[in-house]
Amino acid sequence: MTPATLTTADFLVAYPEFDNADATMVAAKVAQANRHTDADEFDTSTTGVGNDAAAAYAAWLLALSPFGQQAEMKAEVYRAVYDDLVAGLSVTPILVEDA
Numbered sequence: 001m002t003p004a005t006l007t008t009a010d011f012l013v014a015y016p017e018f019d020n021a022d023a024t025m026v027a028a029k030v031a032q033a034n035r036h037t038d039a040d041e042f043d044t045s046t047t048g049v050g051n052d053a054a055a056a057y058a059a060w061l062l063a064l065s066p067f068g069q070q071a072e073m074k075a076e077v078y079r080a081v082y083d084d085l086v087a088g089l090s091v092t093p094i095l096v097e098d099a
Helices: 008-014 023-035 049-064 066-070 075-087
Strands: none
Touching: 008 023, 008 049, 023 049, 049 066, 049 075
């Protein structure tokens, strides 16, 4: 597995609604999303979809966090974006949840 390579800066460009979130928390969720998004399965070399999927996954994780809940973010919206990206793949990536 090759992790995605999404940066925190690129994440915040894609999802500016998280600009006010704690920077350490955002960086941690982006790193978590990168670990769980297999760039090989998303073929990032030609499509860049791996980083899009990592960004959507990180947004979903943040929306589920206390910050997201307090801000009344709709976690299901971010998960739907991720699921739509996965649906476009010829294979289904395995999403490994943190224990």
